[in-house]
Amino acid sequence: MKRTTPAGAPDPATPLPRAFFDRPVLDVAPDLLGRVLVRTTPEGEMRLRLTEVEAYAGEIDPGSHAYRGRTSRNATMYGPPGHVYVYFTYGMWHCMNLVCGPEGHASGVLLRAGEMVEGADLARARRVSARRDAELAKGPARLATALGVDRLLDGSDACGDDPASPFRVLTGTPVRPRQVSAGPRTGVGGEGAAHPWRFWIAGDSTVSPYRAHQPRRRPTRLDAAAGES
Numbered sequence: 351m352k353r354t355t356p357a358g359a360p361d362p363a364t365p366l367p368r369a370f371f372d373r374p375v376l377d378v379a380p381d382l383l384g385r386v387l388v389r390t391t392p393e394g395e396m397r398l399r400l401t402e403v404e405a406y407a408g409e410i411d412p413g414s415h416a417y418r419g420r421t422s423r424n425a426t427m428y429g430p431p432g433h434v435y436v437y438f439t440y441g442m443w444h445c446m447n448l449v450c451g452p453e454g455h456a457s458g459v460l461l462r463a464g465e466m467v468e469g470a471d472l473a474r475a476r477r478v479s480a481r482r483d484a485e486l487a488k489g490p491a492r493l494a495t496a497l498g499v500d501r502l503l504d505g506s507d508a509c510g511d512d513p514a515s516p517f518r519v520l521t522g523t524p525v526r527p528r529q530v531s532a533g534p535r536t537g538v539g540g541e542g543a544a545h546p547w548r549f550w551i552a553g554d555s556t557v558s559p560y561r562a563h564q565p566r567r568r569p570t571r572l573d574a575a576a577g578e579s
Contacts, residue, residue, distance in 0.1 A: 371431035375457035378450040379405035386522040396469030402550040408456035413542025415454035427456040443491035489558040533563035
């Protein structure tokens with residue numbers, strides 16, 4: 351069946367061009383809400399409607415992985431816009447970002463949550479602890495787990511023309527500005543805590559709960575503990 355859209359309206363199935371990502375991160379991040387991330391795997395295709403994101407502004411942003419400069423871990427953030435930056439955190443979870451802004455700027459958008467609109471059965475197989483489908487990708491680590499994302503996919507091009515590529519981002523149905531909420535980023539402390547660079551679709555059941563940064567507690571020194579006995 352031929353897809354039809356209202357006159358002048360963009361086709362929701364059209365992939366976003368690289369120029370979409372080659373903009374300031376604070377323009378790209380809220381504009382990603384309502385877009386559809388396509389994840390192609392050997393088991394089949396999954397489609398995720400993005401409902402929550404966070405912006406990170408590279409070397410000027412204390413909350414960014416690039417704040418202290420380029421490393422082997424964050425090198426993808428410095429590459430062309432429209433690529434996928436995947437990192438491993440807390441020794442157990444992967445999270446994924448979409449690189450944006452001009453090459454060399456190192457800004458990116460963390461994908462925090464989304465609604466699984468196709469391929470939910472594949473996501474359920476990876477997220478067996480999810481009690482309902484709204485929880486399949488409710489949080490950045492859950493999102494990456496549901497989509498089968500790991501560091502091997504770091505650097506993937508999400509703007510390619512190959513339908514078999516691991517990622518594509520479709521136009522979807524952009525969210526109206528009045529539906530977008532903004533607030534502090536989850537778990538970001540220090541000077542980066544004050545920036546209201548987390549964006550989400552108001553009232554959407556897939557959006558993750560906000561959690562303020564909790565400083566890590568240093569372990570008690572064994573010699574001090576022994577002296578108290």
